[in-house]
Amino acid sequence: MGYKHNIEDVIQRGIELVRTQGYHNVGINQILKASGIPKGSFYNFFPSKEAFIKAALESYGRDYSAWIRGLLQTEDPSPLSRLRSFYRILIDANEADEYAGGCLINTVSNEVGRNNDIIGEAADNGFQKLIQAVAECVELGQQAGEITTNYTALELAEYLHAGIYGSFSRMKVTRSRAYMDRWYQMTFDFITN
Amino acid sequence: MGYKHNIEDVIQRGIELVRTQGYHNVGINQILKASGIPKGSFYNFFPSKEAFIKAALESYGRDYSAWIRGLLQTEDPSPLSRLRSFYRILIDANEADEYAGGCLINTVSNEVGRNNDIIGEAADNGFQKLIQAVAECVELGQQAGEITTNYTALELAEYLHAGIYGSFSRMKVTRSRAYMDRWYQMTFDFITN
DNA sequence: TTACAATTAGACAAAACGGTCTAATTTTAC
DNA sequence: GTAAAATTAGACCGTTTTGTCTAATTGTAA
Numbered sequence: 206m207g208y209k210h211n212i213e214d215v216i217q218r219g220i221e222l223v224r225t226q227g228y229h230n231v232g233i234n235q236i237l238k239a240s241g242i243p244k245g246s247f248y249n250f251f252p253s254k255e256a257f258i259k260a261a262l263e264s265y266g267r268d269y270s271a272w273i274r275g276l277l278q279t280e281d282p283s284p285l286s287r288l289r290s291f292y293r294i295l296i297d298a299n300e301a302d303e304y305a306g307g308c309l310i311n312t313v314s315n316e317v318g319r320n321n322d323i324i325g326e327a328a329d330n331g332f333q334k335l336i337q338a339v340a341e342c343v344e345l346g347q348q349a350g351e352i353t354t355n356y357t358a359l360e361l362a363e364y365l366h367a368g369i370y371g372s373f374s375r376m377k378v379t380r381s382r383a384y385m386d387r388w389y390q391m392t393f394d395f396i397t398n
Numbered sequence: 399m400g401y402k403h404n405i406e407d408v409i410q411r412g413i414e415l416v417r418t419q420g421y422h423n424v425g426i427n428q429i430l431k432a433s434g435i436p437k438g439s440f441y442n443f444f445p446s447k448e449a450f451i452k453a454a455l456e457s458y459g460r461d462y463s464a465w466i467r468g469l470l471q472t473e474d475p476s477p478l479s480r481l482r483s484f485y486r487i488l489i490d491a492n493e494a495d496e497y498a499g500g501c502l503i504n505t506v507s508n509e510v511g512r513n514n515d516i517i518g519e520a521a522d523n524g525f526q527k528l529i530q531a532v533a534e535c536v537e538l539g540q541q542a543g544e545i546t547t548n549y550t551a552l553e554l555a556e557y558l559h560a561g562i563y564g565s566f567s568r569m570k571v572t573r574s575r576a577y578m579d580r581w582y583q584m585t586f587d588f589i590t591n
Numbered sequence: 592t593t594a595c596a597a598t599t600a601g602a603c604a605a606a607a608c609g610g611t612c613t614a615a616t617t618t619t620a621c
Numbered sequence: 622g623t624a625a626a627a628t629t630a631g632a633c634c635g636t637t638t639t640g641t642c643t644a645a646t647t648g649t650a651a
Contacts, residue, residue: 229422315508318571371564395588
């Protein structure tokens with residue numbers, strides 16, 4: 206049967222709160238309330254807020270990179286087309302989310318990544334997972350002659366990552382998908398053969 | 399003679415603290431201590447922390463965009479060369495700063511831009527100032543035939559903005575200029591004729 | 592000089608913060 | 622069934638948070 210509360214539930218609720226509202230802006234009590242868990246159970250599972258967000262980043266990174274891989278491994282025979290499709294879906298998802306937060310890793314990384322080594326490292330690990338998933342598809346696109354080979358697949362994946370995440374930053378205050386759409390158009394214009 | 403304390407001093411100290419440590423991670427008391435101002439004076443100048451950061455964003459946006467304009471209006475006759483030089487200096491500055499914070503507007507925007515309309519709007523205004531300063535030089539580069547005219551100057555400036563700020567995000571957790579350098583190389587490869 | 596306004600100064604307050612603690616309950620292992 | 626371990630529950634604690642308040646001081650304008 207198991208006990209009443211479930212760690213994974215708490216993590217998912219916490220992810221959603223922190224992703225949309227920020228690390229320091231969300232208190233433990235808020236997470237307790239949202240997940241219906243008492244404080245004792247929370248601190249039984251996690252020794253600190255820092256440990257909680259580390260676990261959240263790891264869970265999010267796993268799920269997110271798996272989601273990316275799923276989207277990049279469809280039956281579409283063109284790697285470039287799959288890559289384009291992925292970014293369109295990502296942009297659509299952010300619009301559907303009303304530009305509320307973008308990516309948890311980005312939110313946390315920007316807020317505390319530089320000032321907290323444990324969180325910073327967890328964020329970096331997460332980013333690398335996402336970038337790696339993209340790089341694999343980029344490489345296939347290069348092999349298929351669809352994407353420029355002037356740069357390595359990893360360099361291109363990092364370029365894509367920086368660009369879309371920079372667009373997220375503008376998106377958050379403009380609350381518009383225009384910047385992401387323009388980024389999409391221009392970037393694929395630049396990197397395709 | 400004037401009174402003992404000076405608003406602009408307090409703003410500059412606050413900017414530096416918030417830029418490197420984040421909005422919620424820096425308390426009023428920290429700003430008071432750093433600028434040697436008592437609480438009564440602070441709240442005499444600013445009605446709230448929110449009002450303070452709004453003033454800080456405005457001051458920072460003014461100074462930063464003026465700094466950009468200065469760097470983009472040298473005696474170098476090539477707009478493209480001036481633009482390249484500006485981004486090299488910007489990247490160098492972030493390295494010299496030990497990747498501590500990047501841009502105040504970006505830091506605050508990512509942390510609270512979506513959850514606080516007053517701060518979000520101030521951040522957006524600041525971003526627009528910076529992008530506009532870059533766009534003017536991009537346009538000159540287009541007129542000189544150095545930069546692609548497939549996109550408007552504003553679109554290209556926004557693209558540059560998103561890219562370098564996305565690189566900042568990676569920079570913060572990797573504490574390395576590698577991502578910015580690669581972004582620089584690739585972007586100018588893409589946008590030049 | 593005098594009257595008024597702005598600034599200075601920091602004690603104080605209410606609320607929120609992360610985290611601790613003890614006791615009751617539930618599950619697991621033997 | 623029984624003992625040990627894990628989980629649940631929330632009252633409680635010390636600290637820190639933003640913001641208020643009153644009184645003294647300083648500057649300004651008549």
